[in-house]
Amino acid sequence: MNSEPSWDLYRTFLAVLREQSLSGAARSLGLTQPTVSRHIDALESLVGYDLFIRSQRGLSPTEAAEDLRPYAETLAATTAALVRAASSHGKEVRGPVRLSVSEVVGVEIVPAILADLRARHPDLVIELVLSDAVDDLIRRDADIAVRMVEPTQEALLARRVGTxxxxxxxxxxxxxxxxxxxxxxxxxxxxxxxxxxxxxxxxxxxxxxxxxxxxxxxxxxxxxxxxxxxxxxxxxxxxxxxxxxxxxxxxxxxxxxxxxxxxPTYVVMHEDLKSSPRCRVVFDALAAGLAAHIRAV
Amino acid sequence: MNSEPSWDLYRTFLAVLREQSLSGAARSLGLTQPTVSRHIDALESLVGYDLFIRSQRGLSPTEAAEDLRPYAETLAATTAALVRAASSHGKEVRGPVRLSVSEVVGVEIVPAILADLRARHPDLVIELVLSDAVDDLIRRDADIAVRMVEPTQEALLARRVGTxxxxxxxxxxxxxxxxxxxxxxxxxxxxxxxxxxxxxxxxxxxxxxxxxxxxxxxxxxxxxxxxxxxxxxxxxxxxxxxxxxxxxxxxxxxxxxxxxxxxPTYVVMHEDLKSSPRCRVVFDALAAGLAAHIRAV
DNA sequence: CAGAGTTCATGCATTTTAGTATAGCGACCG
DNA sequence: CGGTCGCTATACTAAAATGCATGAACTCTG
CATH class of the missing domain: 3.40.190.10 (Periplasmic binding protein-like II)
Structure with a gap:
């Protein structure tokens, strides 16, 4: 039990979990295989037991490694969200906004709304995730979501757009x-x-x-x-x-x-983001667009 | 916009936010002040704008830095949770469990329950956080919480212990x-x-x-x-x-x-943790202890 | 069954990163 | 007003992490 390990170990750990191999993880991270190998070694000696079973066709995670996976996933989602937030600071409407909507909504409804929005804000970048997971926002997998259940988390800003x-x-x-x-x-x-x-x-x-x-x-x-x-x-x-x-x-x-x-349909956003112009604009456009869609005869 | 920066930069960033100085952050991280300085420099050149205003009596965060703070806090909470989960793998009941309860419950009710529990499981370590924040569990600030509102997140496992x-x-x-x-x-x-x-x-x-x-x-x-x-x-x-x-x-x-x-009072736990013996034991002990306390005449 | 294409592990050189020492600036105190 | 203490910034040195090259083991294929 030394001092806290480098947070980069967790990133490498997640990559190995995803790629099921040191070499694959190295490719996806832009590192080399020995480096990845050493990271995993370090992590294993830190926790005191094996995280992967090595073989010539890759590494298969142990049960313990799978238990740790959700934490690593959260870390990755959060760093991504941090980078997004950082890359679009300022008063202009620019940079990435990550959107989580259901399959049907994402294919049939929002594209038109986004096209119109993008025409008005050429520097806006939209990342569209087709998912129904309710905790996407809390886990920072997305900045804004469209959901068919009323959000109950206090930290969330929700606007009902109709039924x-x-x-x-x-x-x-x-x-x-x-x-x-x-x-x-x-x-x-x-x-x-x-x-x-x-x-x-x-x-x-x-x-x-x-x-x-x-x-x-x-x-x-x-x-x-x-x-x-x-x-x-x-x-x-x-x-x-x-x-x-x-x-x-x-x-x-x-x-x-x-x-x-x-x-009942809601556009939902993290409260932290309400001061972000780009998120605000997407939020409002979605709310207006969905409301219009729902009201349409 | 290079490849993704080291996740350690975020840790340093958070430390500087908390300590309001490079030297203080260096002390808290077990690093030296020049290293911390370089980390912040790297982060700033990465995002393209200043995160702190330097002065001889420390660094004061800019608005942009404060916007990024919640992400960094989440990262810290998650790494801590990961380490906790890792340090207690196995079938035995040992290692740290982080508990979030209200002030009154934490001072007047839980200590007795925990004392009894600890007597039965000498290798159990309890981290007690006195807080009412509802999202402690989602943010991994705690493994188990006692809350007076019904949890609505699907990922949470809740047991009602009475009123x-x-x-x-x-x-x-x-x-x-x-x-x-x-x-x-x-x-x-x-x-x-x-x-x-x-x-x-x-x-x-x-x-x-x-x-x-x-x-x-x-x-x-x-x-x-x-x-x-x-x-x-x-x-x-x-x-x-x-x-x-x-x-x-x-x-x-x-x-x-x-x-x-x-x-209405609930003991709440992340669903991920239900396979963890130590969390399970604390969860059950809390549920039983609180129920007994509530029923007591 | 041999050869191509994987994989992971290891030794060595190099680059990157961190630490040490020091200087400069401002605040605080007697 | 001078001395001390804290802070940050910078040059230089030491350490550590990374990359490269290579070897061995396994799989798949013709």
Whole structure:
């Protein structure tokens, strides 16, 4: 137990965890393999036990190393956030802003908003992360996020932009081929598009459709984007955002009375960043753009 | 914009922020002043602007440096957590566990629980932090926390241990001198002990005592511990935990019907740590100890 | 089964980084 | 007002970390 080790050891440690080899880690860090090797040696002699099992085709992490991984990941995310914050100090709107949104929102909604924003601020750089993880902001994986649950952390600044509505939809070609189900019970004879693994959000949805379980699905996909694409391709009936479906002339809503779920939608940002002009601008643009999207008929 | 800088620069940066001088930072880090100076120089040339204003009596951080501070603090907390996690790997219950509890809980309740625990596990080391900050766990400032609000982060493992009840109390000597107030309106003629700055928790309490405002207090202290001590010293009437007051033979409860507030109490831990025996043991001991304390007559 | 392409480990030279010593400047105190 | 003490900045030296070159072991492929 010497004095605290160099923080660089943790960076190397994480790289080795990710690359599963000293050589790979060295490449990704811009170092050489012996250096990486020495870093890991130092870390291991520091903690007093082995972190990796060496072999000729790489290093495989021990259980202990995996336990330490989340800390190292947090460190990496935080240094990245620090660099982002540092690289864009000042009153101008410039530098990187890291954005975390869901797949569907990131592909179908925000690009237009960002394009418009970028036109107004040519020095703005957007890093777009497609993720639903709620703690992205706390862990500094992102500066700004769009989330469908109300944020409860005090350190977060949230603005509600309306309610995204989910509903059942199908392509016109499918409806012409198979007809419209008259009721939920009528689903038995239809091709349903649904989830693969169950998540809390999905459980809420299922409460409305008690007859439906995972077994009824003819296509199972966890990606909402893939589900949406399947609906548009006429594969069958599935859930998607009502506001998005309206933009597609050939999508029709199915059983709007029986199945509807509103997702309160928020733009969320760390409170620390509210004094940052570039984050402020992106935050406001997102809030305005999403609100307009949600209100659109 | 070179390749990523050494993470050690961030550590030095934080030390300089804290010590407000290169020499002080060097002392706290076990480095020398020129080294620290070079680190700061490197960081400044990297971000492209000044982080500190040099003077003969130290360095004062610029606004930009203060903006970066929270990131550096997170880094420090995370490395510390990593070291803690690393230093206690294995099946035995040993090594440090960092505990974050409120002042009152930390002084009046937990010590007994910890003493008992330590007797059973002599290799356990407890780091006790007296804090109410809700994000201590996410930021890895602590491994385990006792909180009076329900945690909402998914990554947290929480166990409810009961409800801590708050009520008005006074020392017998005070009551003998001044009598018991007959109603809330009767408080005017009494010496009240209360808060200095208003917090969300206090606002909830105040709803029950609409007649009372900050101006009525004869003693204002933000420290609940100081308030409790003042009550015990016979200074006047104040709010404290009912379960704690019961242990003091000379404390009597005032207006139990009119003023009562239940705080749902949780022991909270990061989900990552549930596989760590030492954390598990502390978590369970806290849960059991607090539950027993709350149930005690 | 041999050769190409990986991997990690090790010895040595070099570069980088840290430490030592010192000078200069300002504040504080008697 | 002079002496002391603290701070930072700079030149020089020592140490430490890195890179290079190489060797040995293993995998994959033709």
């Amino acid at each position: 995204i509505e989910l509903g059942l939809h199908a392509h016109r070609s499918y409806i012409e081929r198979r007809g419209v189900p008259a009721s939920l019970a009528d689903f038995r004879g239809h091709d349903l598009i649904g989830f693969d693994r169950e998540t809390p959000a999905i459980r809420a949805m299922l409460k409305q459709m008690r007859f439906i379980t995972r077994d009824h699905f003819a296509l199972r996909a966890d990606s909402n984007l893939a589900q949406f694409a399947a609906i548009k391709a006429g594969f069958g009936i599935g859930v998607c955002q009502v506001q998005l479906a309206r933009r597609e002339p050939d999508l029709v809503r199915v059983l709007p009375e029986e199945v509807s779920l509103g997702l | 801590i009840e708050l009520g008005l109390h006074a020392h017998r000597s005070y009551i003998e001198r001044r009598g018991v107030p007959a109603s809330l309106a009767d408080f005017r003629g009494h010496d009240l002990i209360g808060f200095d700055r208003e917090t969300p928790a206090i606002r909830a309490m105040l709803k029950q005592m609409r007649f009372i405002t900050r101006d009525h207090f004869a003693l204002r202290a933000d420290s609940n511990l100081a308030q409790f001590a003042a009550i015990k010293a016979g200074f006047g009437i104040g709010v404290c935990q009912v379960q704690l007051a019961r242990r003091e033979p000379d404390l009597v409860r005032v207006l139990p019907e009119e003023v009562s507030l239940g705080l």
